[in-house]
Amino acid sequence: MGPGSAILADVVELPVSVGQRLLSLMDHYLGEESALNEQVLWRIEGQLDAGALRVALTKLVARHAALRTAFVGNGRRLRQVVHEPSPVALAEADVTGHADPDTAARERVSEEMRRTIDAATSPIRPLLIRIAPATHLFVLTMHHFVTDDWSNGLLSRDLRRLYAAELAGADDGLPAVGWQYAEWSEWQRERLSGAGLRELTEYWRHQLDGARIPELPERASAPGEGEQPWVSVELPIGPETTRALRDLARRERTTLFPVLLSVFSLLLHDETRQRDITVASLFANRGSPQVADSVGFFVTMLLLRTDLDRDSPARELVRATRKTVLAALRHQELPYQLLPPGTISSRTGRADDITFQLVGSLKAREDLSGAEIDDMEGMLERRRFAFEFVVAPHEDRLIALLLCDRQRFDADWAARFVAGYVAVADALAADPDRPAGDLLAPQRRTT
Structure with missing residues (x-):
């Protein structure tokens, strides 16, 4: 039983988590509708049992209380209300009559992502699209209040197993959910109070003392006619x-993330001439084992600071970045937005102007039949930051993706930046013992 199990049973109004309140503020000040929508997609090839899918969906919502949580009020009065499990309605759409059903289905998916969700009623909007007699696309659009990337992966796994178990009349074999999200929210409130809050704040204030977000070259012009924003x-x-970057990570007893972040830091240094590089990144924020299989908005944004020495071997930069990331993981419960004002300097006043992410994949999670769907369009629809650099595995390679605000960044410059990232990654893979600055030699630069 988690700290709020008894409360959950009573189904009363509860305070929202820190992350949910920050999302609410972002929505209020930025007004980016799609920023607060998330989607999980499954393409189902072959015979579909719509009845079994509805039962599986109802069981999924019963399993994860976040999916049946409504939100009332606003600002500091925002509250979450967990409802009792009940049958879930599944809307259906048929695009088989279109000249190009696949394109029509994708357009419907994009429309679902852009259309806001009334979280005061329900945080989810499930839809089944019929593309052909034996081809369907299941779309679960959710308010960001109740999910994140880790949770999306859990939902994909759980629904596939629930559906398969319903078809076979067997047990789903899913692990038990430890804490429901509202229980974790209560634990978080205790962690971010008193001595716990003082400890976390002291660490981050010391870590970020004097830090500033790199100032990349910007332009001040509106998008041209027909250009996307x-x-x-x-x-x-x-x-x-x-393969070489993965091998480097193994030799340095780390993951791929610090290796790829090191490449990003080098490129930012080359663009800005700053040695002290600080960027934002999203962390899963699941340090408690009780939430390994829980669905909700756990993710937090942290600031990662690197002091870059051009003359030291690039391998040393990877090691220093590894230490930075490990320390951040140990203090990930406090998002940077809760730090005292003025902790970090930024041209725009926002510390998330430059973000770096390593995601699980640029392909949608496995669908019910084991096939995959390109999830790139979904990422574009949910852009949230002025400059977001994403790296993701795809088959035997990595994909580097830059999403940035066209009003602030030139498209040609953005293309050169991504090409430069690939060039520095190649150079690091070829010889991590070279001085870090040498990886930015003129023949490797794109400017």
Whole structure:
């Protein structure tokens, strides 16, 4: 039993988590509707049992209380209300009559992502799209209040197992959910109070003393006619480089994230001439084992600071970045937004102007039949930051993706930046013992 199990049973109004309140503020001040929508997609090839899918969906919502949580009030009065499990309605759409059903289905998915969700009523909007007699697309659009990328992966796993178990009349074999999200929220409130809050605040104030967000070259112009409001650039990092970077991570007893962040820091240094590099990144914030299989908005944003020495071997930069990331993980419960004002300097006043992410994949999670759907369009629809650099594995290689505000960043410059990232990644993979600055040699630069 978690700290709020008894409360959950009473189904009363509860305070929201820190992350949910921050999301609410972002929605209020930025007004980016799609920023607060999330989606999980499954393409179902072959015979579909719609009845079994509805039962599985109802069981999924019963399993994860976050999916049946409504939100009332606003600002500091925002509250979450967990409802009792009940049958879930599944809307249906048929695009088989369109000249190009697949395109029509994708347009419907994009429409669902853009359309706001009334979280005061329900945080989810499930839809089944019929593309052909034996091809369907299941779309679960959710308010960001109740899910994050980790949770989306859990939902994909759980619904596939629940559906398969319903078809076979067997046990689903799913692990028990430890804490429901409202229980974790209560634990978080205790952690972010008193001595716990003082400890976390002291660490981050010391870590970020004097830090400032790099100032990338910007332009001040509106998008041209017919241009999207954001720039997106995608380039692959080849299989050989990908293998070498993974090998480097193993030799340095770390994950791929610090290796790829080191490349990003080097490129930011090359663009800004700053040695002291600080960027934002999203962390899963699941340090408690009780929430490994819980669905909700756990993710938190932290600031990662690197003091870059051009003359030291690039391997040393990876080691220093590893230490930074490990320390951040130990203090991930406090998002940077709760730090005292003025903790970090930024041209715009926002510390998340430059973000770096390593995500699980740029492909949608496995669907009910084991196939996959390209999830790139979903990422574009939910852009949230002025400059977001994402790296994701895809088959035997990595994909580097930059999403940035066209009003602030030139498209040609953005393309050169991504090409530069790939070039520095190649150079690091080829010889991590070279001085870090040498990886930015003129023949490798794109400017």
